[in-house]
Amino acid sequence: GPEIGVASTKAFTGQVTVLTLLALSVGQLRGAIDDATLHEVLAALDKIPETIEEALKVDPEVKKLSRIFSYAHNFLYLGRGYNYPTALEGALKLKEISYIHAEGYPAAEMKHGPIALIDHDMPSVIIAPSDSLYDKIISNVQQVKSRGGAVVAIVSKGNKAMNDIADFCIEIPEVPECLTPLVASIPLQLLAYYIAVNKGKDVDQPRNLAKSVTVE
Numbered sequence: 001g002p003e004i005g006v007a008s009t010k011a012f013t014g015q016v017t018v019l020t021l022l023a024l025s026v027g028q029l030r031g032a033i034d035d036a037t038l039h040e041v042l043a044a045l046d047k048i049p050e051t052i053e054e055a056l057k058v059d060p061e062v063k064k065l066s067r068i069f070s071y072a073h074n075f076l077y078l079g080r081g082y083n084y085p086t087a088l089e090g091a092l093k094l095k096e097i098s099y100i101h102a103e104g105y106p107a108a109e110m111k112h113g114p115i116a117l118i119d120h121d122m123p124s125v126i127i128a129p130s131d132s133l134y135d136k137i138i139s140n141v142q143q144v145k146s147r148g149g150a151v152v153a154i155v156s157k158g159n160k161a162m163n164d165i166a167d168f169c170i171e172i173p174e175v176p177e178c179l180t181p182l183v184a185s186i187p188l189q190l191l192a193y194y195i196a197v198n199k200g201k202d203v204d205q206p207r208n209l210a211k212s213v214t215v216e
Helices: 010-029 035-046 048-069 081-098 107-112 134-146 177-198
Strands: 074-079 101-106 124-128 151-156 168-172
Touching (some): 010 035, 010 177, 035 048, 035 177, 074 081, 074 107, 074 134, 081 101, 081 124, 101 107, 107 134, 124 134, 124 177, 134 151, 151 177, 168 177
Parallel strands (some): 074 101, 074 124, 151 168
């Protein structure tokens, strides 16, 4: 049938996939990426459909979690490196379909503004896969917790250490660092979806939005 959903997952994941392929191609031409890394990323990219199927298994967990946070009026999304755009995407989808104000922010700059907003009523979603910036993102989690904020952490599968710090952990399959946005965006989309449903909003046709922008 006709596609009517306005807030789509494929818009983000499609762009990330295409830009990843472009970056790999340019990197190969410039000799900036070795063959082993190139083949590792391409193999992981080839398996992304199956990896996302695995990531979707958190659906019941996210659905349950969404009931806890449907009350919120503000959300903060934090990510570092590749996952700063993932934080922006998660915040965008929440505001688009649930009408909750949400702000995506680079975690490294949290102390330059958003930290002033953190309290018991403002939950934070922190993208924290086991990558090269993991130790730094842990610091962000601790800073939010020390100020009374609730933390939902998106972590790599098997990472149980974060359970001792964050309030809630959602596990995603482990992939090469540059592909984590493709997988981490899935539970963020689900969270936005279920919060909107809990609030009785029309998730397919959010107010004031159109499927395609025809005027500037």
